[in-house]
Amino acid sequence: MAKWTVLLFAGAADAIGSDRISLETADEAPTAGDIKRELVGRYPEAARVVSASFVACDYEYIQDHEPVKPGSELALIPPVSGGQPHKEDQPAQEPLFRLTREAIDLHAVSSLVSHPDHGANLVFAGSTREWTDGRRTVRLEYDAYELMALREMEKIGNDIGRRWPGTRTAIVHRLGPVGPGEISVVIAVSSPRRAAAYEASRYAIDQLKLTVPIWKKEIWEDGSEWKGDQTGPWNPLAREKEDDSL
Incomplete structure (x- = not known):
């Protein structure tokens, strides 16, 4: 089992009722899609906003098929509203x-x-x-x-x-x-x-x-x-x- 902390924002945080949650997955290297499915399974009332969201891994958007890296900071990024240079x-x-x-x-x-x-x-x-x-x-x-x-x-x-x-x-x-x-x-x-x-x-x-x-x-x-x-x-x-x- 692998343990993950997922940060939540805006409508996702409202739907789930927290700004961060802890998850466990059987796979040591789940994909972003696996993380989203775990969230929907635990919080079915948040399915709409979770399905519309992207996972960010260490501040970078990743596709649902991409694995998340152990020890990374994960965040669920719902649709948005719309570093330093040299x-x-x-x-x-x-x-x-x-x-x-x-x-x-x-x-x-x-x-x-x-x-x-x-x-x-x-x-x-x-x-x-x-x-x-x-x-x-x-x-x-x-x-x-x-x-x-x-x-x-x-x-x-x-x-x-x-x-x-x-x-x-x-x-x-x-x-x-x-x-x-x-x-x-x-x-x-x-x-x-x-x-x-x-x-x-x-x-x-x-x-x-x-x-x-x-x-x-x-x-x-x-x-x-x-x-x-x-x-x-x-x-x-x-x-x-x-x-x-x-």
Whole structure:
């Protein structure tokens, strides 16, 4: 028998009623799918969210058929809502990729990617909508698997650097409660040319919503819900497959 501790987040933690559980498997090297089946067997009421989730092994997404490594940190990552660069590329005052519970300063994030040879400096800011489809949002609450989230944000920056050489990227995301009109995420991109800046900014927000383990709970006047799998199937490894073709 092998023993495993699995970390749980957002809707998975709510469905199972804990932020971590201990499992035993007969196989010393179970697959990610085996771990998920064990969870469903023990918590059938959580079957929907477990089946929609991916297992992360030491902060990396793995497919259901891949074995988990003994002694690894395991986490069940439900659908998301939607490390540091080289020292010579990183301003000393702030990291390029950051999670914060404080208000985000747009100018400060923009300054992280400024470069005298870059003619385009683009800042995207996502904020909380008060009204969506006739329903009033009181606030959003963000949670994250923090170390893995930072690593995934760094991967996005590295991907952008390969796709659009010379482009610099910074991403700052809020955690905790974020009220209507408040900024939840800022993505700053600078590049020698504006076309690359626009393309890289769009890529960054799309990948952030696909791969970074940050979850959003919408709090309404009459209820709440973790957002993620409502828009359909989710595959955070899709980016890695796309990168293989570069």
